[in-house]
Amino acid sequence: MRARIAHGALRLLPLFLVLAAWQLAFAFGWLPKWLLPAPSAVASAFKALVLSGELASNTAASLARAGIGFAVAVIVGIGLGVLMARVRAIELAIEPILLLIYPVPKPALIPLFMIWLGIGNFSKIAVIALACLLPVVVATFNGARSVDPVLLWSARARGTSEHRLLWRVVLPAALPQIAAGVRTAIAIAIIVLVSSEFISSESGLGFLIFSYGGVGADDAMLAVVLYLAFLGYLLDRLYVAGLRRIMSWHAFAH
Amino acid sequence: MPSPTERSRLSTALTRVVPVAVVLLAWEFVTRAEFVNPNVFPPVSEILLRWVTLVADGTTFTPLAGTLWRALAGLLAAIAVGVPLGLLMGRARWAEWFFEPLFSFAFPLPKIALIPLYVNWFGLFSLSKVMLIFTDCLFPIVLFTYHGARGMSPIHQWSAQARGTGPVRMLWRVVLPLSLASIYDGVQVAVVVAVLVAVVSEMVSGGSGLGYMMIRAYRYGDVRTAFATLLTISLIGFALYKLAQWLRGRLLHWYVAEA
Numbered sequence: 244m245r246a247r248i249a250h251g252a253l254r255l256l257p258l259f260l261v262l263a264a265w266q267l268a269f270a271f272g273w274l275p276k277w278l279l280p281a282p283s284a285v286a287s288a289f290k291a292l293v294l295s296g297e298l299a300s301n302t303a304a305s306l307a308r309a310g311i312g313f314a315v316a317v318i319v320g321i322g323l324g325v326l327m328a329r330v331r332a333i334e335l336a337i338e339p340i341l342l343l344i345y346p347v348p349k350p351a352l353i354p355l356f357m358i359w360l361g362i363g364n365f366s367k368i369a370v371i372a373l374a375c376l377l378p379v380v381v382a383t384f385n386g387a388r389s390v391d392p393v394l395l396w397s398a399r400a401r402g403t404s405e406h407r408l409l410w411r412v413v414l415p416a417a418l419p420q421i422a423a424g425v426r427t428a429i430a431i432a433i434i435v436l437v438s439s440e441f442i443s444s445e446s447g448l449g450f451l452i453f454s455y456g457g458v459g460a461d462d463a464m465l466a467v468v469l470y471l472a473f474l475g476y477l478l479d480r481l482y483v484a485g486l487r488r489i490m491s492w493h494a495f496a497h
Numbered sequence: 498m499p500s501p502t503e504r505s506r507l508s509t510a511l512t513r514v515v516p517v518a519v520v521l522l523a524w525e526f527v528t529r530a531e532f533v534n535p536n537v538f539p540p541v542s543e544i545l546l547r548w549v550t551l552v553a554d555g556t557t558f559t560p561l562a563g564t565l566w567r568a569l570a571g572l573l574a575a576i577a578v579g580v581p582l583g584l585l586m587g588r589a590r591w592a593e594w595f596f597e598p599l600f601s602f603a604f605p606l607p608k609i610a611l612i613p614l615y616v617n618w619f620g621l622f623s624l625s626k627v628m629l630i631f632t633d634c635l636f637p638i639v640l641f642t643y644h645g646a647r648g649m650s651p652i653h654q655w656s657a658q659a660r661g662t663g664p665v666r667m668l669w670r671v672v673l674p675l676s677l678a679s680i681y682d683g684v685q686v687a688v689v690v691a692v693l694v695a696v697v698s699e700m701v702s703g704g705s706g707l708g709y710m711m712i713r714a715y716r717y718g719d720v721r722t723a724f725a726t727l728l729t730i731s732l733i734g735f736a737l738y739k740l741a742q743w744l745r746g747r748l749l750h751w752y753v754a755e756a
Binding site: 253254255256257258260261277278335336338339340342343346347348350351352353354355357358359430433434436437438441442449452453455456457459461464465468471472475476479 | 513516517519520521537538594595596597598599602603605606607609610611612613614616617618689692693696697700701708711712714715718720723724727730731734735738
């Protein structure tokens with residue numbers, strides 16, 4: 244335990260060194276204010292953002308967009324991936340569509356979706372869902388396809404129905420690959436979210452960064468940028484911790 | 498008479514191409530039948546026609562060149578800085594101790610969020626975009642190089658040391674060649690990132706390039722141009738990726754993965 248804390252502290256030390264150098268450079272007047280605000284200024288801007296409730300309301304707006312898009316992608320993606328792996332006709336119908344969408348950089352779809360669905364939440368959620376869908380479908384498809392046939396045979400030999408087979412054998416066996424695809428989708432959701440909020444929006448963390456940056460309030464802007472980085476890190480850690488609990492039977496080593 | 502391998506290659510190509518063609522034809526017929534407004538979802542043929550027109554009259558060329566040079570400049574700068582840094586992190590304890598936490602903590606940040614800061618620092622024009630592409634590409638290149646250099650078998654190092662190889666020569670002549678495959682994996686990831694970030698930065702801060710061309714098409718409600726530009730963006734992303742893959746075969750043909 245003590246060794247772990249010491250190790251963690253040693254890992255954090257470079258971050259503190261950079262922060263200290265940044266603050267010191269500011270104190271000595273080596274860093275002009277227009278270039279970069281002092282860490283202390285960023286911290287107090289962060290405090291103001293928290294106290295005014297601005298951060299909470301915009302976090303909620305962003306998380307709602309990203310969360311809905313992501314959830315749709317995970318549900319549809321896993322369903323589609325499993326069906327494609329089990330039903331040849333569905334694979335034949337869906338694969339060419341995926342092949343067409345695959346090489347498109349997803350944030351480049353934002354303007355098209357704005358034409359179709361307007362500049363509100365709907366177009367953002369749709370792009371996020373589409374961007375997150377691909378890694379989930381591909382991972383699920385690969386996972387469900389490579390299920391050990393021995394597992395399928397022995398389940399069938401015991402008279403397991405096809406429906407039950409899907410739920411009790413195919414999905415659990417594909418879970419490690421699905422989990423990796425979903426993890427990629429989390430990172431993609433945040434990138435597409437911020438891009439879409441930069442391009443057009445009246446709320447959300449991307450909007451907050453963009454509007455503070457636009458009026459030259461660099462301390463508040465940096466505070467939101469760092470907060471966003473922390474949020475991304477936290478979501479990934481929470482996901483991995485959750486996975487470890489669910490998949491304690493599997494060596495999901497990270 | 499085609500050889501069996503040629504024939505099987507042809508048949509796998511056909512199984513890929515035919516379903517895509519079917520989907521495109523279905524798209525064409527559904528939109529031609531005007532189930533949907535063609536100004537919202539135009540037929541494929543009209544999109545392709547617009548694409549050809551935009552290429553033929555030269556409209557595509559300037560934005561394409563702008564996007565391409567910014568993407569490549571950012572990518573090359575990231576390789577020039579990222580490879581030495583990654584090698585150093587992989588071989589020098591102090592560099593690993595200092596840089597590894599910084600890179601892993603900054604990794605989850607969507608680098609696109611830095612656009613307003615970079616605009617303040619580097620202006621509205623190309624420099625801020627190139628710097629953003631550089632920053633975003635730096636991560637895969639540094640991390641892949643670092644893991645490549647760290648995972649190197651110590652036997653090569655010992656034998657080079659036994660011959661009296663100095664530290665700089667060691668990095669250059671032993672560690673770098675042995676990490677090349679891993680570095681190249683990073684470059685292949687970064688190529689895709691470079692095009693993506695170039696386009697998004699143009700959509701956000703405007704100016705020129707394919708991203709801006711799309712935003713302008715959106716403002717005019719011109720779906721055909723938006724689709725055609727999307728096609729160009731996807732094509733250059735795909736072409737650069739394929740080019741990188743082809744170059745890998747040329748540059749790394751001598752490389753045999755260690756068992």
